[in-house]
Amino acid sequence: MRYRFDECLERGKIVKIPIDQDLVEKELKEAEADLVAAERSLLNHQEKWAIIQGYYSLFHSLRSQVFGKGYREKSHRCLKYAVEALLVDQGVLDPVVLEHFSFAMDLREGADYGCIYNAESAGIVVMSARTVYEMVMP
Numbered sequence: 001m002r003y004r005f006d007e008c009l010e011r012g013k014i015v016k017i018p019i020d021q022d023l024v025e026k027e028l029k030e031a032e033a034d035l036v037a038a039e040r041s042l043l044n045h046q047e048k049w050a051i052i053q054g055y056y057s058l059f060h061s062l063r064s065q066v067f068g069k070g071y072r073e074k075s076h077r078c079l080k081y082a083v084e085a086l087l088v089d090q091g092v093l094d095p096v097v098l099e100h101f102s103f104a105m106d107l108r109e110g111a112d113y114g115c116i117y118n119a120e121s122a123g124i125v126v127m128s129a130r131t132v133y134e135m136v137m138p
Contacts, residue, residue: 005081005086019070028137031129038125050122058101058129059101062101076105080101100131
């Protein structure tokens, strides 16, 4: 669905940037820190925080890869479209990554804004965060 990526570009929600390996590594460190926090929260039965932290681990993992392609997003939805156009459609990442990210995005919004969360969904998000983090690590 390249047209969504193109719309984000036109609206300035995705911008072209120079590739900066330090920025990529910074995002990967954030992804790892959020993943560790999410796993700890899950063990401590803090499901809401596990979902939020797991989501942000996914966010930073994927953002690192978009930065590595020379783009920066300015919205969570546009990050999803950038991942799709730059990584999934190009065969760099498996399409399941988009499923993980979309599901986690919905659960994070529910936990954050609707106070809707449970142990099962928290476990899924944290497992997804671990899977995607391991996929993008060099």
